[in-house]
Amino acid sequence: MSYTVEERGNPNTLNYRIFFKNAEGKYISPFHDIPMYADESQNIFHMVVEVPRWTNAKMEIATKDLLNPIKQDVKKGKLRYVANVFPHKGYIWNYGAIPQTWEDPAHKDGDTGCCGDNDPIDVCEIGTKVCSRGDVIKVKALGILAMIDEGETDWKVIAINVEDPEANHLNNIGDVQRLKPGYLEATVDWFRRYKVPDGKPENRFAFNDEFKDKDFAIEVIKGTHDSWKDLISQKASSGELICKNTCVSSGDSAFSCSADEAKVAVEQTCPFGEGESIPSSVDKWFYYERK
Template identity: 85%
Template sequence: MSFTVEERGNPNSLSYRLFFKNAEGKYVSPFHDIPIYADESQNIFHVVVEVPRWTNAKMEIATKDPLNPVKQDVKKGKLRFVANVFPHKGYIWNYGAIPQTWEDPAHKDGDIGCGGDNDPIDVCEIGTKVCSRGEVIKVKVLGVLAMIDEGETDWKVIAINVEDPEANDFNNISDVQRLKPGYLESTVDWFRRYKVPDGKPENQFAFNDEFKDKDFAIKVIKSTHNFWKALISQKTNAGELNCKNTCVSASDSPYCCTVEEAKAVVGETSPCGKEEPIPSSVDKWFYYERK
């Protein structure tokens, strides 16, 4: 199963969008139409790469927009870039999300006591390759970190691309600790401090800042898949989320989007144009003393 992307608007601008197509050239939603599993029997999952490693633009699946294209997050009318909090440059993994998952805000996790963050579950892919924005990869899950972001549960799955040359060496979170010493500690440090330059407090974590193992992570992913199933079948109120899709819903579902309707959604956006310059401030370093 393969997917391609179509750029619309000007890169590095408010108009930029990245729409997805399946192998038949049909527009699809990366939130709803791309299957969660690449191989269910082996617990191999698809991941939509939103942010390639070392980059700063906070790109994300637009869960409230028709067809859910990838676009850059906006804060106070300006494009959002994560700061370089020393010693980290941009994102330190390929960062993305598992399709057909949803962290339900109404569900308070039994271990943590907080509701979900209303997004697909996040993934940090730790392989050697720097992926491309919009690339759909197949990963095996290694573990998970439970971040508490402004009172919401925001799981961070640790995974590796099955096509990575090192993939056979990584089968659980203990392998990351053994073969990439310091990487998990840096991951906690990154998530703890990345919002501080924006004037926000440090993020907190459940389980004493410790990563849970592969089995725990897969259990969490499957629970978010069940929340998504309830969402797409209208058993849960979608709120502001846009659940339009071209492949999942039956024709009598209000969420069903025809090929023509999907083309019209894309057609309403601007054609891909000239890339805008990235603000020079994005390359600045932010320093502050750890508490």
Template identity: 80%
Template sequence: SMSFSVEERGRDNTADYRLYFSKCHKGKYISPFHDIPIYADENIFHAVVEVPRWTNAKMEIATKDPLNPLKQDLKKGNLRYVSNVFPHKGYIWNYGAIPQTWEDPGHRDGDTGCCGDNDPIDVCDIGSKICSRGEVLRVKVLGTLALIDEGETDWKVIVINVEDPEAEDFNGLRSKNSFILLF
């Protein structure tokens, strides 16, 4: 399994904050978008955690910055935060992206009728672990959800960390205890 470390620059909750990735030893920086393989194993994907469970800062891979660090998303010049949905604070899962993927803004999706959002494909890890920002997980896919966000197709891939104690019981969006996980 590949090991990665992260290094913070700038202050949290500012537009200057960046989280850089390196492989194995400090000083050799990599891009979480281009340099982490899409596959960890056969049918197992890598996922980069952008927003850990129960946190609010809407972090994302900066696809246009050199080395593609994580940074907080801005909308109309303001830092973006995820709304709380009572009784929870922030995201109810670890939210992130699959490296080396891209939703093509020039391709109209046959299912949604909309074009891609120009970002890596999003993942929602429903495992029990509360991850840290920048953590790289090995995940298996349980299902997908197509959202349309401001007229763009935005796929969410529902995954579980293969190291989760429940992972082998989940294959698709039902468990062997047959309750539906999300909806």
């Protein structure tokens, strides 16, 4: 299955959106309508790329908007950009999420002791290619990091695009340590410190800051898929999440969204137009000594 995107609004503004279409040109939700598995027998997953490597705009699947387009996160009415905490520049991987997964905020994780963050599970893709916003790629999980973000469990899957030239040599977290020395340490450092310039404390991690292996990662992903199944079947509370979809739920479901309803929802957003420039402050480099 192939997917395309349709940009709406003006890039680098509050009205910018990226909507998704399937191969038939039907509007879909990247949260609900794209299958989690690209190849279940091989544990190959789909990944929706939200943030290309080296960029700063915190783009994310809008879980509380109809059709769940990608849009930029907003804090206090302003677009959110992650800071460059020395020695990092922007995101140091292609960053995104696995569709049809959900970290349940009502479920306390047995390993971390914290509930989920109410989002699809996050992925750091470590391949050689810089992806584009809205790319849907096929990845294999290599390991996982258990970040505790403001008291919530926020898993970070380490993965690689199966089409990457290095993919055949990277099959578990130990391979990353061996073939990309320093990358995992940089990943922990990035996640630990990226909110500090915004006045937040350093993030912490379960398992003594260590990555768990591929098998552990796959089980965590499957667990979040089970939570998503409960969400989409209304066995779990959706809260403010928008679970309407055009492909998964049956026509008599409250979550079913017709093609016409989806088309109207997209047409009600601003047409694609010229974007604003990214503020020069986004390129600032932050230095601070760890306590």
